Amino acid sequence: xxxxxxxxxxxxxxxxxxxxxxxxxxxxxxxxxxxxxxxxxxxxxxxxxxxxxxxxxxxxxxxxxxxxxxxxxxxxxxxxxxxxxxxxxxxxxxxxxxxxxxxxxxxxxxxxxxxxxxxxxxxxxxxxxxxxxxxxxxxxxxxxxxxxxxxxxxxxxxxxxxxxxxxxxxxxxxxxxxxxxxxxxxxxxxxxxxxxxxxxxxxxxxxxxxxxxxxxxxxxxxxxxxxxxxxxxxxxxxxxxxxxxxxxxxxxxxxxxxxxxxxxxxxxxxxxxxxxxxxxxxxxxxxxxxxxxxxxxxxxxxxxxxxxxxxxxxxxxxxxxxxxxxxxxxxxxxxxxxxxxxxxxxxxxxxxxxxxxxxxx
Amino acid sequence: xxxxxxxxxxxxxxxxxxxxxxxxxxxxxxxxxxxxxxxxxxxxxxxxxxxxxxxxxxxxxxxxxxxxxxxxxxxxxxxxxxxxxxxxxx
Numbered sequence: 001x002x003x004x005x006x007x008x009x010x011x012x013x014x015x016x017x018x019x020x021x022x023x024x025x026x027x028x029x030x031x032x033x034x035x036x037x038x039x040x041x042x043x044x045x046x047x048x049x050x051x052x053x054x055x056x057x058x059x060x061x062x063x064x065x066x067x068x069x070x071x072x073x074x075x076x077x078x079x080x081x082x083x084x085x086x087x088x089x090x091x092x093x094x095x096x097x098x099x100x101x102x103x104x105x106x107x108x109x110x111x112x113x114x115x116x117x118x119x120x121x122x123x124x125x126x127x128x129x130x131x132x133x134x135x136x137x138x139x140x141x142x143x144x145x146x147x148x149x150x151x152x153x154x155x156x157x158x159x160x161x162x163x164x165x166x167x168x169x170x171x172x173x174x175x176x177x178x179x180x181x182x183x184x185x186x187x188x189x190x191x192x193x194x195x196x197x198x199x200x201x202x203x204x205x206x207x208x209x210x211x212x213x214x215x216x217x218x219x220x221x222x223x224x225x226x227x228x229x230x231x232x233x234x235x236x237x238x239x240x241x242x243x244x245x246x247x248x249x250x251x252x253x254x255x256x257x258x259x260x261x262x263x264x265x266x267x268x269x270x271x272x273x274x275x276x277x278x279x280x281x282x283x284x285x286x287x288x289x290x291x292x293x294x295x296x297x298x299x300x301x302x303x304x305x306x307x308x309x310x311x312x313x314x315x316x317x318x319x320x321x322x323x324x325x326x327x328x329x330x331x332x333x334x335x336x337x338x339x340x341x342x343x344x345x346x347x348x349x350x351x352x353x354x355x356x357x358x359x360x361x
Numbered sequence: 362x363x364x365x366x367x368x369x370x371x372x373x374x375x376x377x378x379x380x381x382x383x384x385x386x387x388x389x390x391x392x393x394x395x396x397x398x399x400x401x402x403x404x405x406x407x408x409x410x411x412x413x414x415x416x417x418x419x420x421x422x423x424x425x426x427x428x429x430x431x432x433x434x435x436x437x438x439x440x441x442x443x444x445x446x447x448x449x450x451x
Contacts, residue, residue, distance in 0.1 A: 001372075001392065001393040002372070002374070002393075002412065003372040003412055003424055003429065004371075004372065007432060012432075012433065012436060015436055015440065016436060019436065019439045019440065019443065022439075022443045023439075036369045089417075116417065116418060117417040117418025117419065118417065118418075119400060119417075119418050119419065120418070142370065142416055142421065143416065143417060145403055145419060145421060146400075146416065146417045146418060146419040149384070149400065149402065149403075149419060152384065153384060153385075156384065194369070194370045194414070194416065194421070197370065197414060197421055197422045198421050198422075220369065223432045224432060227432050227435055227436070230435075230439065231435075234439075246431075246432075248425065248428040248431055249424050249425050249426075249428040249429045249431065250370075250414055250422055250424060250425070251422075256403055256404070256421055256422055258402070258403040258404070258405060259403045259421055262403065
């Protein structure tokens, strides 16, 4: 596939590894923010190609993993209602709630459907005027334009039986939360390329300055990641802390103006709870007042309820780069993709699932 | 192509565009033989033949072909720099 295969060239990957050996003089710890990058790193063995001084830790950029249990419980309650068709991306279906997951709601007769795009829900809503169609809108900035577009179109088409259960999160506040934690060990970041394709990267510049940390906007193919690591290590070795763009073929400084406008039209910035981490101020998106009629939490009058995390699961530590999956005593023993204790093992983007799939010894 | 919320976006070649209402602008996009209908409303500059970056049924950007070689150009540059450094050391 054009724009994919050429970035998997093994000879060029080895040259990058060699270039890194030439550059690196000290140990450095970098975090790749996005779960898609984590999977590429583990799948292609990029971490094993790096000089031993460079450690990659895995970031919080897995939307399934950071969706709080409360919202999973809300999803389960809504999906169990007889008149509801509950639509979701596939990964969310198996995330365990308090006692069960969305898949078991489906098994018990609930109408739970996996969709490829939130836009598919509009047709389902038109075809089923007597039913309530609810979409589980989780995701980072990359997914926000599609969810915003679904609501925007629903309003302009006068669709009344469609709503979103919103659990949208934002990358920059999560990076700041990691950097201001006393246990932080991250010295440089590979920022998530597709988040920046939408949002641009101007909002990372004050973070790089304030925390004196290099941030390199990075793509998802092996050579992208190797170049991102090299650029980041080069900055660290030279004592620089700047925002650089490795992924210029897809990311412009200002992002996608039309997408940003659409997000602003439909969503506003709100505080959000991150699973395993806790509440982070101004770290998510919620529907604006003008679109409140499309908010499933209001439509189904769901109040907050406290839900306890599994005591054995250390996903909060994993999501902040403090521990790695194989350091968890439950990994591969009490916890596996078939019997997950936490979301980092469920999601195809979760760090634990990646290690289980590609690194189990 | 399995639906997922991974922030993965896949580049595919736009093979046709239907000009309708701007928010409904869509087109057929070819991902190495798999053709999908994609919403193109957020990439008004997109033309047939461009590579769209597609995430959950929506194009979020266009691949800039001029920048596509950057990953190899950078590799060459750091390789040449290393040779220069070695030259200095001798």
